[in-house]
Amino acid sequence: xxxxxxxxxxxxxxxxxxxxxxxxxxxxxxxxxxxxxxxxxxxxxxxxxxxxxxxxxxxxxxxxxxxxxxxxxxxxxxxxxxxxxxxxxxxxxxxxxxxxxxxxxxxxxxxxxxxxxxxxxxxxxxxxxxxxxxxxxxxxxxxxxxxxxxxxxxxxxxxxxxxxxxxxxxxxxxxxxxxxxxxxxxxxxxxxxxxxxxxxxxxxxxxxxxxxxxxxxxxxxxxxxxxxxxxxxxxxxxxxxxxxxxxxxxxxxxxxxxxxxxxxxxxxxxxxxxxxxxxxxxxxxxxxxxxxxxxxxxxxxxxxxxxxxxxxxxxxxxxxxxxxxxxxxxxxxxxxxxxxxxxxxxxxxxxxxxxxxxxxxxxxxxxxxxxxxxxxxxxxxxx
Amino acid sequence: xxxxxxxxxxxxxxxxxxxxxxxxxxxxxxxxxxxxxxxxxxxxxxxxxxxxxxxxxxxxxxxxxxxxxxxxxxxxxxxxxxxxxxxxxxxxxxxxxxxxxxxxxxxxxxxxxxxxxxxxxxxxxxxxxxxxxxxxxxxxxxxxxxxxxxxxxxxxxxxxxxxxxxxxxxxxxxxxxxxxxxxxxxxxxxxxxxxxxxxxxxxxxxxxxxxxxxxxxxxxxxxxxxxxxxxxxxxxxxxxxxxxxxxxxxxxxxxxxxxxxxxxxxxxxxxxxxxxxxxxxxxxxxxxxxxxxxxxxxxxxxxxxxxxxxxxxxxxxxxxxxxxxxxxxxxxxxxxxxxxxxxxxxxxxxxxxxxxxxxxxxxxxxxxxxxxxxxxxxxxxxx
Numbered sequence: 201x202x203x204x205x206x207x208x209x210x211x212x213x214x215x216x217x218x219x220x221x222x223x224x225x226x227x228x229x230x231x232x233x234x235x236x237x238x239x240x241x242x243x244x245x246x247x248x249x250x251x252x253x254x255x256x257x258x259x260x261x262x263x264x265x266x267x268x269x270x271x272x273x274x275x276x277x278x279x280x281x282x283x284x285x286x287x288x289x290x291x292x293x294x295x296x297x298x299x300x301x302x303x304x305x306x307x308x309x310x311x312x313x314x315x316x317x318x319x320x321x322x323x324x325x326x327x328x329x330x331x332x333x334x335x336x337x338x339x340x341x342x343x344x345x346x347x348x349x350x351x352x353x354x355x356x357x358x359x360x361x362x363x364x365x366x367x368x369x370x371x372x373x374x375x376x377x378x379x380x381x382x383x384x385x386x387x388x389x390x391x392x393x394x395x396x397x398x399x400x401x402x403x404x405x406x407x408x409x410x411x412x413x414x415x416x417x418x419x420x421x422x423x424x425x426x427x428x429x430x431x432x433x434x435x436x437x438x439x440x441x442x443x444x445x446x447x448x449x450x451x452x453x454x455x456x457x458x459x460x461x462x463x464x465x466x467x468x469x470x471x472x473x474x475x476x477x478x479x480x481x482x483x484x485x486x487x488x489x490x491x492x493x494x495x496x497x498x499x500x501x502x503x504x505x506x507x508x509x510x511x512x513x514x515x516x517x518x519x520x521x522x523x524x525x526x527x528x529x530x531x532x533x534x535x536x537x538x539x540x541x542x543x544x545x546x547x548x549x550x551x552x553x554x555x556x557x558x559x560x561x562x563x564x565x566x567x568x569x570x571x572x573x574x575x576x577x578x579x580x581x582x583x
Numbered sequence: 584x585x586x587x588x589x590x591x592x593x594x595x596x597x598x599x600x601x602x603x604x605x606x607x608x609x610x611x612x613x614x615x616x617x618x619x620x621x622x623x624x625x626x627x628x629x630x631x632x633x634x635x636x637x638x639x640x641x642x643x644x645x646x647x648x649x650x651x652x653x654x655x656x657x658x659x660x661x662x663x664x665x666x667x668x669x670x671x672x673x674x675x676x677x678x679x680x681x682x683x684x685x686x687x688x689x690x691x692x693x694x695x696x697x698x699x700x701x702x703x704x705x706x707x708x709x710x711x712x713x714x715x716x717x718x719x720x721x722x723x724x725x726x727x728x729x730x731x732x733x734x735x736x737x738x739x740x741x742x743x744x745x746x747x748x749x750x751x752x753x754x755x756x757x758x759x760x761x762x763x764x765x766x767x768x769x770x771x772x773x774x775x776x777x778x779x780x781x782x783x784x785x786x787x788x789x790x791x792x793x794x795x796x797x798x799x800x801x802x803x804x805x806x807x808x809x810x811x812x813x814x815x816x817x818x819x820x821x822x823x824x825x826x827x828x829x830x831x832x833x834x835x836x837x838x839x840x841x842x843x844x845x846x847x848x849x850x851x852x853x854x855x856x857x858x859x860x861x862x863x864x865x866x867x868x869x870x871x872x873x874x875x876x877x878x879x880x881x882x883x884x885x886x887x888x889x890x891x892x893x894x895x896x897x898x899x900x901x902x903x904x905x906x907x908x909x910x911x912x913x914x915x916x917x918x919x920x921x922x923x924x925x926x927x928x929x930x931x932x933x934x935x936x937x938x939x940x941x942x943x944x945x946x947x948x949x950x951x952x953x954x955x956x957x958x959x960x961x962x963x964x965x966x
Contacts, residue, residue: 222637223634223637223638224638225637225638225639226638226639227639229639229640231640231641231642234640234641234642235636235640235641235642236641237636237637237638237640238633238636238637239637240637242633243630243633243634243637246629246630246633247626247629247630247633250621250625250626250629250630250803251606251626253618253620253621253804254605254606254608254620254621254622254626255606255607255608255609255620256608256609256610256612256917257612257614257617257618257620257917258614258617258618258619258797258804259614259617259618259919260614260912260917291674291675291678291805291832291834291836292674292832292834292835293834294832294833294834295674295678295832295834298681298685302681302685302709319833326685412834414641414834420633420836420838421636421641421834421835421836421837421838422674422805422834422835422836422837422838422839423836424834449674449675449677449678450677450702451674451675451676451677451678451795451797451804451805451807452674452675452804452805453674453803453804453805453806453836453839454804454805455803455804455805456805456836456839529643534639534640534643536642
């Protein structure tokens, strides 16, 4: 197992600071696209509030932290370019989209990117909405912006729903461009920022943005947000939505909401631009490094502005991604085996998803590449 | 403020044990119908898991606690008389009913008790279901079982939804009798056990039961459950529901779910029958004591088998319940001002809701009655 002394320097200039805020990782955590590592301040905030709830009563304790809960809303708003009064806190990103769909009663036409998250597609179908997949511009699954513009001029949908970064890979969709085009066509825009928030700039101009605490923000699990910006000329699908206070779940893990606020405060203090740049650079470094590993090809372009990096087994390589993920975990490297259900509108494949945060070091990645190489059947020691 | 030394003896024989598991209350907590006081073990479990998530990764940490998460399901099942495989964990009681309603697509006829929880009524209406309020047998709002039986024979509904104990008062509906009658008539039965779980016996025989962690179970906020028992001849409304693993929210505050399990384990160790008896006796004692306070009348019969006790201002008493609640809180007594929205099918009124748990002592209630008396306008000191 790696220890701080042999991990080498951080890949990001703010990596040491990010790292110092956290409890040491038990191994090498390369799985922020699943769940980030919360800071000690986040955990302490939650613990302290649980004690306050037990001592003073849950609602009395919450009332005493009203300003801090408002600060959580404000921090979300800052990161997505909305107003603090637009934001509702809910239990998860999935709870957010389901709350939205609960209010959209008539069947809608919804356009999505090819990298759309599978459970979202299922939820749209469940509610009787018609889903159209936008055309791709390249082998990576980036949406063809020019083709989308032509489609918008011809027959615009009710809603453009953009999963900014999907769940299977680190491909970043051109959300801001798509939002601008859709807005000009009078189409309501929704951005799923579950993987985007904190990883990349999430100020896309969308009417509605939702996401989660637990991934790149490294807040606690069990918190998400749904934010609706009501512009003066908002169409009924936006204007008729209930007020944020009604969209917000009344029953809540208040302690976790406070923890989310602390996590976001730490990111705002580090500087979101620095965080985005750091994560993007880490993605570039990681992709270059793993491209040399036998038996795999990197899914993303090396300069894709995200940290999430995925590896596709070569067709002639006898690689079972689940086995590799398990092998890596036994050696202390936390990754995800990302299957087709995460991105069902793309060609089916299972990839190894590696999603380091700012605490990753040169030594961590060297050790990871070494472990990945040894996971190859040709290099594997007999079981 | 009261301190342990001057609080006197506990009203329940297991009160001292319940009390010793918790951090000391800052005042006198009489508000378990809002949120119970979590034990130190619950809080420590949550904190430890948050650390494990930060060190090992959220999903690795969850996988390591799979047995304990299964134990949470099993403990819920034991308390509601379902099988452990029936239980799905969700974010709250409201998330549970909304998840259920998400799957019931056609308009249904739903019968409810007069004490039905307001937000449930709104959710039924939102989904286009027709709500019928069952006839009352008495001034307290208990359902008339015989009249319900006659109605069932004449024209049964699709669903009988029983809010076992409502949110405004401590009135307990005859859930088991109603479930038996409905079952005989082929009607699907759903019990909202949010206020009932742990406060009273929640094994009613209902097909579907849902509730929350944070009230009488004294688990953390942000956790609820939805349990569906699939009997061999279950009607489509039950049989066609997704499996529990699909009803369970995929994104979750896993730490809080573990904490809920610890809270339930402590209740099972104390003995649910003892807990129910203790809380019922506390309710009886409290009602007798507050019935002597000028300007108020007790809403529940003194022997209602619940702990929640509510006070109605006398019509000729110039009492503002919100002011009284605030006065009590300033003096360290946590209660709730329960307004009409909690129970909109009953005559409108605002009551003072007092909901002590097993940790309440003779001294706590004496001090409360004293504070309540002093809150009366006739006795109030000039501001």
